[in-house]
Amino acid sequence: MxxxxxxxxxxxxxxxxxxxxxxxxxxxxxxxxxxxxxxxxxxxxxxxxxxxxxxxxxxxxxxxxxxxxxxxxxxxxxxxxxxxxxxxxxxxxxxxGHFIFQGPVNPAVFVATGTGVAPFVAFCRGGVEAALLLHGAGSPDRLIYRDLLEAVLHRYVPCISRLPGDHAGQGNIYPHRVSRYLEQQLRPGTYDFYLCGRRSMIRDATAIIDDRFGHSRIFIETYD
Ligand SMILES: Cc1cc2nc3c(=O)[nH]c(=O)nc-3n(C[C@H](O)[C@H](O)[C@H](O)COP(=O)(O)OP(=O)(O)OC[C@H]3O[C@@H](n4cnc5c(N)ncnc54)[C@H](O)[C@@H]3O)c2cc1C
CATH class of the missing domain: 2.40.30.10 (Translation factors)
Known part of the structure; x- marks a missing residue:
């Protein structure tokens, strides 16, 4: 061994x-x-x-x-x-690394693109439930670990910006990027944001959080 x-x-x-x-x-x-x-x-x-x-x-x-x-x-x-x-x-x-769950200080919002969902899968398997997860993917079949995340987390919102016609209006898929959800859907408040994935998403999300959710905390893991 x-x-x-x-x-x-x-x-x-x-x-x-x-x-x-x-x-x-x-x-x-x-x-x-x-x-x-x-x-x-x-x-x-x-x-x-x-x-x-x-x-x-x-x-x-x-x-x-x-x-x-x-x-x-x-x-x-x-x-x-x-x-x-x-x-x-x-x-x-x-x-x-230090991208670990910080406890329930503020409502948690997890934001992932692609395999950036990995730490949130581990969080769920480690017992974290009280969070909203926005998962951005290129197509519905790339929403990996969806069943687990949907079952465990308080709220799971898949975000697909180029939704194929046969999926339009189906299920709970938000038909835009995760950044648009932060900009237009998330209620004003003070949150703990956990962002993981591509640099471009993290840059866009951080700008929106600074603008709309000024007293929130942001934790970041960049993959590229
Ligand atoms: C802390 C940390 C954790 C990570 N965890 C994961 C993980 O759980 N799962 C995972 O899939 N990756 C993860 N990554 C990314 C991973 O480390 C590699 O960068 C990625 O797998 C590409 O490696 P490669 O050798 O295949 O490609 P490279 O040979 O390094 O790159 C080939 C080309 O692809 C481009 N490229 C590199 N990464 C990406 C990307 N993500 N998307 C598109 N183009 C890219 C490069 O710019 C280059 O032009 C993580 C990165 C970090 C820093």
């Missing part, structure tokens, strides 16, 4: 890989018995001389370490993980 050394380094093996949605894999690694983390933290995976960071979606008590990984065009790591055989060993360090 692998162990975590005193610098937070350990090795883990690939035990499973499955498609969560078109272009998004769920990757499952073995978990050393002495590895502990807080939901929302990430691991740094080393691969042939370069490193990439991935947020764990598995809960703090799970037997394995799980990630959701979007395949990026010409992406070095994301194309390698697609080809890696079951049993492949990876070198990791961590846990890293």
């Amino acid at each position: 692998e162990r975590v050394d005193d610098r937070g380094r350990f090795s883990a093996r690939l035990v499973a890989r499955r498609w969560l949605a078109p272009g998004i894999l769920e990757v499952r690694l073995t978990r050393p018995a002495d590895f502990a983390f807080m939901p929302g933290q990430f691991l740094r995976i080393g691969m042939g001389g370069y490193q990439r960071d991935y947020t764990m979606v598995s809960g703090p008590d799970a037997d394995t370490i799980d990630f959701c990984i979007a395949l990026v065009e010409k992406g070095r790591f994301s194309s390698e993980i697609l080809k890696a055989g079951i049993g492949t060993a990876f070198q990791l360090t961590g846990p890293h």
